[in-house]
Amino acid sequence: MSARPHAAEARDLSSAPKGLRTAFQALAFAFVGVVNTAVDVVAFMALTWAGLHPLFANVISFSLGAINSLVLNKNLTFRDSGVRFSRKLVLTFALATVLSLAVSQASLYGLLQVGLPELGAKLASVVFTFAVGFLFNKYLTFRP
Numbered sequence: 001m002s003a004r005p006h007a008a009e010a011r012d013l014s015s016a017p018k019g020l021r022t023a024f025q026a027l028a029f030a031f032v033g034v035v036n037t038a039v040d041v042v043a044f045m046a047l048t049w050a051g052l053h054p055l056f057a058n059v060i061s062f063s064l065g066a067i068n069s070l071v072l073n074k075n076l077t078f079r080d081s082g083v084r085f086s087r088k089l090v091l092t093f094a095l096a097t098v099l100s101l102a103v104s105q106a107s108l109y110g111l112l113q114v115g116l117p118e119l120g121a122k123l124a125s126v127v128f129t130f131a132v133g134f135l136f137n138k139y140l141t142f143r144p
Contacts, residue, residue, distance in 0.1 A: 040065035
């Protein structure tokens with residue numbers, strides 16, 4: 001017999017101290033965020049290249065990243081929360097996403113107004129959206 005825990009046991013942080021669980025969740029959320037941001041930014045660049053206005057393109061690209069976010073955060077970041085896929089999960093995630101989108105839109109608009117190029121403004125807006133998205137998802141969407 002091996003002294004190493006099974007992979008499922010090694011990933012279970014439910015018995016870890018709360019601070020360690022939160023730190024792991026923030027790191028996992030950041031990793032998922034990198035993937036979501038890649039989906040979002042690539043879609044944004046393609047849509048603006050195709051001629052869509054940046055604010056309209058942002059709604060579409062942000063939504064694609066959000067769908068990815070729900071799946072990855074449910075199955076990775078907050079997997080130990082005990083929250084199952086349900087109507088409530090989807091509705092609270094949608095609310096958190098709309099609030100995050102509002103932060104994204106407001107910061108993108110402001111950054112465009114001060115003269116940042118579209119891609120630079122988009123990337124900078126991610127900084128604002130990350131903190132808001134993590135807090136909403138940790139304490140609203142994936143709260144048991």
